[in-house]
Amino acid sequence: MHDIRLIRDNPAAFDAGLARRGLEPLSAAILDEDARWRSVSTSLQEGLARRNEASKAIGAAMGKGDSATAEALKAEVAALKTRLPELEAEEKALAEAIRDRLAAIPNLPAPDVPEGADESGNVEAHHWGEPRSFNFAAQDHADFGPALGLDFEAAAAISGARFAALRGQMARLHRAIAQFMLDQQTGTNDYEEVNPPLLVRDDAVFGTGQLPKFAEDLFRTTTGHWLIPTAEVSLTNLVREQILPESALPLRFTALTPCFRSEAGAAGRDTRGFIRQHQFEKVELVSICTPDQAADEHAHMVASAQAILEALGLPYRRMLLCTGDMGFSAAKTFDLEVWLPSQGVYREISSISTCGDFQARRMNTRYRPEGEKGTRFVHTLNGSGLAVGRTLVAVLENYQNADGSVTVPDVLVPYMGGLTELTPR
């Protein structure tokens, strides 16, 4: 949610930011509506002031037993009452229209975000590890996975396309990856573990920015709840409508949760394999902090996610997303992309964004700066640390052997009860 005052103060800068996102200028239309709202609002307030004044006088007159004056004043206020409801309705409609308009505008990119129309404009910022050279043709996990317990057919019979069942060693490896990640994030990386609600209300999803524009990407229950598409929703909204003491910041949260995405519009993309599912698990990282802390928190979050890939020995690169590839709420995003040998490409496995006060405004989350009076909006950041399903895919493909077995990465062996290899049946 944008601050209308910033748009009033510097409409050109606002439109320039939109232009970097590839959007038409909107400030003129917004400010026009804003001017009308202020005019109506002022008239309304003047009317209310007159009404309040007269009502007080009526009270005073009645207190003195002067019913003649009271009745005269009542008649006067009654006349006002025909106009006030109209003004009220008009004011409300305009305020709502402005809010709806602002709520649908994405965050503006940070100054150091490169301009670009789509993912081809992203810039590599860092890479780690060398893709392993295979002495056989690296296979696709969708091909050798089923013999190791990755069951697409049974899941399709139960739930349809884009679902999978993990069985035996495969289920164990998936769990091992998730537990390892969660232990790292809660331990060395200092995030507080949270087990949050997976079903959430409109307000929460609005707060992080998935609503109102992206309802079709979400699942909704018959009770009106939404299934979270990412724990970012639950974790960030943990502080919604709160005023936090500055000393409490930064707050760092992590959660291992299922995520549910309808994948509307993704028909035909990544239909094979475990890459794009309606349901997947992810270890999410969220930071709630002051504006001054945000850059460091972003760096810490990036490092926390990268550390997982490095511990697992998975080659990756870090991309600075360009303006055209960033999500709705983000001001600046790094994606981590892991090497998938079967496809010979790097695939997104983590996305780490700083959102400025964009989400904080939508959630009304503020803090009290020490030594200042009043409150300011917090900054929020979120990132995957990491997506469990895609990490499973990366481990399978990077650690596959010619005989269809998969070597368990060293750090996961303790989580596998000592099992060092997945063997085909």
Place this chain on the structure above:
RNA sequence: GGAGAGGUGGCUGAGUGGUCGAAAGCACCGCACUCGAAAUGCGGCGUGCCGGCAACGGUACCGUGGGUUCGAAUCCCACCCUCUCCGCCA
């Protein structure tokens, strides 16, 4: 799911339809007293929006949204949430 009770400022907690944005206490801030501190005394102490350079003025907010009224924290309706008891249940 059924029955009941309740949602008021950072917290506790008053509030008769009419100077109630709201008593009081606690907490907090400033000042005084003190060598210093405690105790005590005095003063201050909510948020949003609009106007104003500012001082300040106006307006809204007592769970949320409607309604009644000249006027609603107070009356009416709906919803949300919390607590207690019963039922069901991992």
